[in-house]
Amino acid sequence: MRTARPGAKPLELERSRKMFEATRQVMAGGVGSADRALVEPHPIFIARGAGSRMWDVDGNEYIDYLLGYGPLILGHAHPKIVEALGRQAGRGTIYGAGHPLELEVAERLTALMPSMELVRFGQSGTEAIQSAIRIARAATGRSLIVKFEGHYHGWADQVAVSYAPSEKQAGSPRRPTAVPMSEGQPYGTYEDVIVLGWNDLDTVRAAFAERGGEIAAIITEPIACNCGVIEPVPGFLEGLRKVCDDAGSVLIFDEVQTGLRIALGGAQSLYHITPDLTCLGKAVSGGVPTSVVGGKRELMELVSDRRVFQSGTYNSNPLCLAAIPVVLDRLSEPGTYEAMESLSGRLRKELQALIEPIGGYVQGTNTVFGLGFGPGEIRTMRDGWRNSTERIMQLKGALWSRGVYTKPTPRDIWYVSTEHTEEDVDATVERFAEAVSLLD
Numbered sequence: 438m439r440t441a442r443p444g445a446k447p448l449e450l451e452r453s454r455k456m457f458e459a460t461r462q463v464m465a466g467g468v469g470s471a472d473r474a475l476v477e478p479h480p481i482f483i484a485r486g487a488g489s490r491m492w493d494v495d496g497n498e499y500i501d502y503l504l505g506y507g508p509l510i511l512g513h514a515h516p517k518i519v520e521a522l523g524r525q526a527g528r529g530t531i532y533g534a535g536h537p538l539e540l541e542v543a544e545r546l547t548a549l550m551p552s553m554e555l556v557r558f559g560q561s562g563t564e565a566i567q568s569a570i571r572i573a574r575a576a577t578g579r580s581l582i583v584k585f586e587g588h589y590h591g592w593a594d595q596v597a598v599s600y601a602p603s604e605k606q607a608g609s610p611r612r613p614t615a616v617p618m619s620e621g622q623p624y625g626t627y628e629d630v631i632v633l634g635w636n637d638l639d640t641v642r643a644a645f646a647e648r649g650g651e652i653a654a655i656i657t658e659p660i661a662c663n664c665g666v667i668e669p670v671p672g673f674l675e676g677l678r679k680v681c682d683d684a685g686s687v688l689i690f691d692e693v694q695t696g697l698r699i700a701l702g703g704a705q706s707l708y709h710i711t712p713d714l715t716c717l718g719k720a721v722s723g724g725v726p727t728s729v730v731g732g733k734r735e736l737m738e739l740v741s742d743r744r745v746f747q748s749g750t751y752n753s754n755p756l757c758l759a760a761i762p763v764v765l766d767r768l769s770e771p772g773t774y775e776a777m778e779s780l781s782g783r784l785r786k787e788l789q790a791l792i793e794p795i796g797g798y799v800q801g802t803n804t805v806f807g808l809g810f811g812p813g814e815i816r817t818m819r820d821g822w823r824n825s826t827e828r829i830m831q832l833k834g835a836l837w838s839r840g841v842y843t844k845p846t847p848r849d850i851w852y853v854s855t856e857h858t859e860e861d862v863d864a865t866v867e868r869f870a871e872a873v874s875l876l877d
């Protein structure tokens with residue numbers, strides 16, 4: 438097993454290259470999900486992961502800060518998760534009926550996040566968001582949804598809008614144009630979405646002054662993790678809460694990124710804002726596919742009494758739910774978040790010191806942050822237009838080839854897990870310094 442070292446030759450990736458060539462013959466684009474195609478010189482094929490590390494099919498080792506795009510808060514193949522999944526697999530992987538685990542997990546999650554009085558479980562964040570929007574529309578009898586530029590709420594037609602519009606497409610900041618992410622999204626599927634700029638309460642108030650009586654919901658990431666890891670400016674989330682209250686609209690927090698990662702109680706517990714509906718995914722189940730939609734009893738009762746149809750073959754899947762008590766137990770141990778945050782804080786500080794002299798910055802909070810090359814920290818998606826996408830991708834290429842694995846998109850996110858160590862940070866900083874020295 439070879440380990441990438443600073444100064445080492447570019448990684449040997451022959452097996453990955455061949456596997457990519459073969460995969461392209463049978464899978465669209467040779468990858469399982471859109472962004473995975475962006476890794477240069479070609480996607481890397483992973484043989485296994487353990488803790489903070491993973492190894493590709495050529496035997497190269499990576500310190501992993503992508504963590505499966507966020508879920509692996511306990512790292513790869515955590516022994517207790519492996520054991521819990523094995524135990525549950527032996528008892529059956531699906532029943533199409535209730536089971537004790539769903540009761541246990543629902544009780545624990547509703548206790549941790551009191552805004553969720555009732556919950557339903559699904560598989561992906563995308564599904565949870567769809568449920569939340571349907572509930573909000575049913576509860577209000579309205580159809581308009583407010584979503585913010587740069588925020589990502591999954592790939593479904595009605596919200597895959599204005600995630601990364603170009604300057605040419607996006608329209609004015611006060612009246613952004615709703616820009617679909619994909620071909621095949623007819624206007625009719627997202628015409629009821631009002632796109633606004635995040636962290637700008639005035640435009641939200643203006644939109645509500647004009648059409649508040651028609652707005653079913655505001656959906657927001659409470660920390661904008663998908664366009665640079667931007668924290669809300671003071672008063673912004675409180676302002677959203679108030680406009681929703683005044684207009685009788687539903688406030689949906691998409692905590693697919695932040696739930697359990699930022700704190701056990703999610704971003705809502707840090708900012709002390711109570712949303713009406715919450716969506717969880719990613720970290721909640723530590724790397725097996727589970728999502729949660731939950732919220733106020735009166736809203737979720739629309740699901741209880743079947744006025745809102747919410748269903749799925751794999752809902753409350755026992756195999757996936759088996760991981761959740763392990764995640765909750767580990768994250769509830771005293772000092773867990775403090776340790777992750779302290780490690781992440783040191784990493785951010787050291788990366789910042791290395792990247793600043795070459796025009797870069799590190800932005801984020803807690804155990805989630807991103808890097809950028811531009812005039813400085815960004816407050817909205819539009820600020821990010823001033824950043825150099827070439828430079829960040831160049832840096833990423835240099836990091837991958839030194840055994841540091843990060844998200845393969847210019848909009849950067851690094852995640853830290855309970856399994857990362859001071860030694861990981863030392864090695865990362867050393868490799869980062871070498872990568873930075875290679876940038877023109």
Ligand SMILES: Cc1ncc(COP(=O)(O)O)c(C=O)c1O
Nearest residue numbers: 561562563589590591693694718
């Ligand atoms: C904030 C947010 N919401 C929703 C989603 C969609 O989740 P999934 O990819 O599980 O469908 C994501 C995925 O990255 C996300 O970051």
